Amino acid sequence: MxxxxxxxxxxxxxxxxxxxxxxxxxxxxxxxxxxxxxxxxxxxxxxxxxDKNGRSQxxxxxxxxxxxxxxxxxxxxxxxxxxxxxxxxxxxxxxxxxxxxxxxxxxxxxxxxxxxxxxxxxxxxxxxxxxxxxxxxxxxxxxxxxxxxxxxxxxxxxxxxxxxxxxxxxxxxxxxxxxxxxxxxxxxxxxxxxxxxxxxxxxxxxxxxxxxxxxxxxxxxxxxxxxxxxxxxxxxxxxxxxxxxxxxxxxxxxxxxxxxxxxxxxxxxxxxxxxxxxxxxxxxxxxxxxxxxxxxxxxxxxxxxxxxxxxxxxxxxxxxxxxxxxxxxxxxxxxxxxxxxxxxxxxxxxxxxxxxxxxxxxxxxxxxxxxxxxxxxxxxxxxxxxxxxxxxxxxxxxxxxxxxxxxxxxxxxxxxxxxxxxxxxxxxxxxxxxxxxxxxxxxxxxxxxxxxxxVNKTLEEVLADQLYWITGWRIGRYANGSYANQPFYKEATEHKGQIEEIARGKNAAEKARARKGREDNPESAENFPGPPIYEPWIDKTQIEQAATEFRTDYLDIVREQTSYLGVVVDVVLRGGAYLMNDDDERRDYGEIRQQGVAYSELLFRDAVGTPSDDPQMALLVALFDDQIHDSRAWFMHDALGSRELWAGYFFYRMIYFGNESSRRLTPMMIAGKLIGVAIVAGTTVYGVRLLRGKHRGALGAGLGALGAIGGVLGGLAAAGVAYEVIDLATGAVVPFLPGADELLKPTYDIGTVVAQQKREMALEDYAERMQRSIDFLRQSGSLIEQVKAVVA
Incomplete structure (x- = not known):
């Protein structure tokens, strides 16, 4: 929890x-x-x-x-x-x-x-x-x-x-x-x-x-x-x-x-x-x-x-x-x-x-x-x-x-x-x-x-309990396969083959028309916005894959990704702060599963997904069936060929409270700089290979793999989390700096840590820029330096 x-x-x-x-x-x-x-x-x-003169206004x-x-x-x-x-x-x-x-x-x-x-x-x-x-x-x-x-x-x-x-x-x-x-x-x-x-x-x-x-x-x-x-x-x-x-x-x-x-x-x-x-x-x-x-x-x-x-x-x-x-x-x-x-x-x-x-x-x-x-x-x-x-x-x-x-x-x-x-x-x-x-x-x-x-509960407690309720519904629908017999699945839209090709082609044509409209009418280009990014209507496929993922995770079976992506992850340096959590996934999984089973027994009266005899509980099942969507099932599915990789239905949602967070976090990359890593000059794209404890197959190679890397020289492990950074141009593992384990120590007060790192980075950047300016002026002969007199 x-x-x-x-x-x-x-x-x-x-x-x-x-x-x-x-x-x-x-x-x-x-x-x-x-x-x-x-x-x-x-x-x-x-x-x-x-008014100031005492007159009525x-x-x-x-x-x-x-x-x-x-x-x-x-x-x-x-x-x-x-x-x-x-x-x-x-x-x-x-x-x-x-x-x-x-x-x-x-x-x-x-x-x-x-x-x-x-x-x-x-x-x-x-x-x-x-x-x-x-x-x-x-x-x-x-x-x-x-x-x-x-x-x-x-x-x-x-x-x-x-x-x-x-x-x-x-x-x-x-x-x-x-x-x-x-x-x-x-x-x-x-x-x-x-x-x-x-x-x-x-x-x-x-x-x-x-x-x-x-x-x-x-x-x-x-x-x-x-x-x-x-x-x-x-x-x-x-x-x-x-x-x-x-x-x-x-x-x-x-x-x-x-x-x-x-x-x-x-x-x-x-x-x-x-x-x-x-x-x-x-x-x-x-x-x-x-x-x-x-x-x-x-x-x-x-x-x-x-x-x-x-x-x-x-x-x-x-x-x-x-x-x-x-x-x-x-x-x-x-x-x-x-x-x-x-x-x-x-x-x-x-x-x-x-x-x-x-x-x-x-x-x-x-x-x-x-x-x-x-x-x-x-x-x-x-x-x-x-x-x-x-x-x-x-x-x-x-x-x-x-x-x-x-x-x-x-x-x-x-x-x-x-x-x-x-x-x-x-x-x-x-x-x-x-x-x-x-x-x-x-x-x-x-x-x-x-x-x-x-309700006399904190936000974290209420969200955790609500996760248990929807997990109970998923057990009765996804794990047991009863979703396939429900109207929300039977009547879901599924466009494949020629229909999907026509829709994708239509979207591409709309993009082309918008671009041409802007090219032909530059003074009124704002009148030619492009269409939405194309997302195919494959709701049934997405629900099926989501149900399969949930079932294998629920039964603790090793599952394969439905996409080839996900072995080494590209990280392009950007201006954000990328943070890595150190959740105890096995503990979370056990909690969510156990509570979900208890709620599933309240929601359904049998193993084939028949709603409870309690009319109000049956209405709750209907709410999950016909009103509450599955955002994980569709999110970025067309781009990834899968759902969010390295995530799942047995995870708590992260919550931020200003600079603090509901789970401990490690500041892995801030303002485009990988923290604790010896950056190679000229390299701008790195890979991150995650090495995590066993969790339903998709989540990594296990901490044992870290031993072969050589500890902090090539990878970092802390509180059950490990990863290594790779220079994608050469394939070489980028070493961590001495003391990186302190910089990357997980914390709830992540905002303060990130702010401190940014201040230090700004000061370092300022010092580097000043030194480059001094070196340039010195080389051009434009720098007047005061030199102490040498006394014989």
């Missing part, structure tokens, strides 16, 4: 309340009126006050500036996904946000940032990208784009002129850091310079000739899913870095352009800031540079009341090794007082949304059956309660807002995106009852009101 040091000192995670059959869109005029009152609180307060025209920012998840793209009827929850909330030309005259702005790995023409990314999917490249540009859009909204509010797209792109490029290790540290200064240049004239105008209506405050509503949630958290921290500290003050003043700034709501869905994919970095996890030290909320002591409300909904059943969770709990084991972390059933995109109808045979009758519809409603409800500018059903719009109906009323197509199947609701509530022991008593009087429920 997760090693939870001093469990009693760790804050407890929360569970969602029972979901009402009505959903959580506001149901009364009063509910909408209360939301509107929060949006107009500053203007009402301003009008009730007196009741007739003054003024307004707060409301800016909504939506950071979508990896491989999620609103433009493409909406057309294909499977937008993520972030895209659906964007659709429901108050926006448009008329709305911005009233101080409402809304901006959407596509997920990494997808086209974002506004910052120069025209195609879907494997680099974005694997390494979260483009994340920094998306965060900087959001900062520039904040400046653009303020420019419109103060000077009646937005920053156009072309100029915005230039500012983002100017703010970006070099794509080299350690260069991200330069970003703060570049952001301050560019943003200062954009905001200073607006601040002067506010002082000398304030516009009408007068802007009173900047209120931000920030949403994110997956790496987009990591971007959202980084955005808030980078925003705080822009605040200046007045002379004599001990804290920065939360202002932009002379206006007070607050993050009224920060809504996060299953934050992931990881880099790398399993075949590129087995047993590794890490953060991209833009996510370093930026995932915890800004210090409440340094920035009091900056963030008013934060909600983080996390996936109970995600297991992919390269999708570790970034909790909002800090290193001291506490949650900020304004924050709540809530566990929901399902894998990553069962929480964040984006699955299509009948993907893996789930939600066969329509996307209203998706489990992610629950989190969509709940996040909407929490944002709405915090005053977020979101559209509402027409029937509950108060008379005083009828004149604004054109942009405050939810369009029918948007309202349909919130449709939720009664069957899904019933099964979700059964999950609460059977796995968490919580009563199913939805709030029927005010169903739109949301209140998370205490």
């Amino acid at each position: 997760y090693e939870v040091a001093d469990k009693e000192s760790k804050a407890k995670v929360l569970a969602p309340p029972a979901f009402p059959k009505e959903g959580r869109l506001p149901g009364t005029l009063r509910a909408v009126g209360e939301n509107y009152a929060l949006q107009t609180r500053e203007s009402n307060r301003y009008k009730r006050a007196k 009741h007739g003054k025209c003024c307004q707060a500036i409301h800016i909504s920012l939506f950071f979508d998840g990896t491989n999620n793209n609103e433009h493409n996904d909406t057309i294909k009827l499977h937008p993520s929850n972030i895209a659906r909330l964007f659709h429901a946000s108050i926006q448009g030309d008329t709305a911005r005259d009233f101080g409402y702005f809304s901006y959407y940032m596509p997920g990494v790995g997808t086209p974002f023409p506004e910052v120069g990314e025209m195609d879907y990208s494997g680099q974005g999917l694997r390494y979260a490249s483009g994340g920094e540009d998306r965060i900087n784009w959001a900062l520039v859009q904040v400046a653009s909204a303020l420019s419109f509010a103060v000077a009646k002129e937005s920053i156009d797209i072309r100029a915005s792109k230039g500012y983002v490029e100017e703010m970006g850091t070099w794509r080299l290790p350690l260069m991200i540290g330069l970003g703060a200064g570049k952001r301050r310079r560019v943003m200062g240049r954009l905001l200073k004239p607006l601040e002067l105008k506010m002082k000398t000739a304030p516009p009408t209506p007068r802007p009173l405050k900047v209120k931000l509503y920030v949403y994110g899913f997956s790496r987009g949630a990591a971007e959202a958290r980084t955005f808030v921290n980078w925003l705080a870095e822009l605040f200046e500290t007045p002379e004599g003050a001990d804290k920065p003043l939360p202002q932009l352009a002379g206006l007070e700034v607050s993050v009224e709501f920060l809504g996060l869905l299953d934050t992931v800031a990881s880099v790398g994919i399993a075949h590129a970095a087995p047993f590794f996890a890490g953060h991209m540079d833009w996510a370093d030290d930026s995932q915890l909320l800004p210090s409440a002591e340094k920035y009091p009341d900056l963030v008013k409300c934060c909600r983080h909904f996390v996936a109970a059943h995600e297991q992919r090794s390269c999708f570790p969770l970034d909790s909002i709990r800090n290193e001291e084991g506490l949650y900020p007082t304004i924050a709540q972390e809530v566990v929901y059933p399902g894998v990553h995109s069962d929480v964040g949304g984006g699955y299509q109808q009948n993907d893996q045979g789930k939600a066969r009758n329509g996307t209203h059956e998706l489990l992610s519809q629950i989190t969509l409603h709940d996040l909407y409800a929490e944002a709405f309660a915090a005053g977020a500018p979101l559209q509402v059903p027409e029937e509950v719009l108060p008379d005083l807002l009828k004149d604004e109906a054109a942009w405050r009323v939810m369009e029918l197509k948007t309202k349909r995106e919130f449709d939720t199947s009664p069957q899904t609701i019933e099964r979700f509530n059964a999950w609460r009852l059977k796995t968490l022991g919580l009563p199913n008593e939805p709030n029927t009087e005010s169903p739109w009101l949301y209140k998370a429920v205490e």
Whole structure:
């Protein structure tokens, strides 16, 4: 199980309340009126006050500036996904946000940032990208784009002129850091310079000739899913870095352009800031540079009341090794007082949304059956309660807002995106009852009101228990082969042969058309984004292979990889931190298997997968059958010819808490440098051969192999983990340096270790650059050196 040091000192995670059959869109005029009152609180307060001369300001025209920012998840793209009827929850909330030309005259702005790995023409990314999917490249540009859009909204509010797209792109490029290790540290200064240049004239105008209506405050509503949630958290921290500290003050003043700034709501869905994919970095996890030290909320002591409300909904059943969770709990084991972390059933995109109808045979009758519809409603409800500018059903719009109906009323197509199947609701509530022991008593009087429920367990404990439940289901479906008789398998899509070839050819043709469109129309190249990276519809194959893998692991049989990849792993030096865990896999395997067997006996009444006689338990089985996806079964399957290599269904999910982690980690590579290894000059590509204890065949050659390497001279072993580094150009084993075992000692406080290593590397890099400069000047005769006099 997760090693939870001093469990009693760790804050407890929360569970969602029972979901009402009505959903959580506001149901009364009063509910909408209360939301509107929060949006107009500053203007009402301003009008009730007196000016400096004691005169009434009741007739003054003024307004707060409301800016909504939506950071979508990896491989999620609103433009493409909406057309294909499977937008993520972030895209659906964007659709429901108050926006448009008329709305911005009233101080409402809304901006959407596509997920990494997808086209974002506004910052120069025209195609879907494997680099974005694997390494979260483009994340920094998306965060900087959001900062520039904040400046653009303020420019419109103060000077009646937005920053156009072309100029915005230039500012983002100017703010970006070099794509080299350690260069991200330069970003703060570049952001301050560019943003200062954009905001200073607006601040002067506010002082000398304030516009009408007068802007009173900047209120931000920030949403994110997956790496987009990591971007959202980084955005808030980078925003705080822009605040200046007045002379004599001990804290920065939360202002932009002379206006007070607050993050009224920060809504996060299953934050992931990881880099790398399993075949590129087995047993590794890490953060991209833009996510370093930026995932915890800004210090409440340094920035009091900056963030008013934060909600983080996390996936109970995600297991992919390269999708570790970034909790909002800090290193001291506490949650900020304004924050709540809530566990929901399902894998990553069962929480964040984006699955299509009948993907893996789930939600066969329509996307209203998706489990992610629950989190969509709940996040909407929490944002709405915090005053977020979101559209509402027409029937509950108060008379005083009828004149604004054109942009405050939810369009029918948007309202349909919130449709939720009664069957899904019933099964979700059964999950609460059977796995968490919580009563199913939805709030029927005010169903739109949301209140998370205490479960008296830490995040680690709840996720471990949820892993045991889904393992119990897999025993009854995968290990026993009963999946083949279930509708989710029988009706899953399988395109092979000519159909698959046609689909792959069509995708290639779309890519070619997009490239040609950009070549022929360079001035409007942004209108020709490329199609998604091709993924074949072979759901049955993926489920079959996943079931076979699970069964062989469950029975502890040596299994063969379904792909030729995986003997020696290529590691191209990059700017991230690659970390290797030292999990006791045999112990974890035994725990997960034992608990899974116990839960399987509750879920099923026989060995052929017949659901329990308990109606609520049968509903839970149906939830696993028809709503919860298998993210491991499909992830990167087309690229790898397999699932994540060196991983499996008997692994706990890694969790980060700021600089700390739920499992001990070793800093194997940081900022493009292999730690503890004697790097050969000129070599840029290395191989990593893993040597691990016996675990279901696929995981390595065993520690005994290390003896033949010669200990620390060629390989390193610590706490059951061993690996060797190979120069792929020559095939030679690269030696470890003396003392490498200390540098590579596993630790829970991995963030602090990585930060220390980066500082030392930066100092070494600076010293090397200075020495090269001195040597050059000396050789050119341009260096004047002071030499001590020689006394005879």
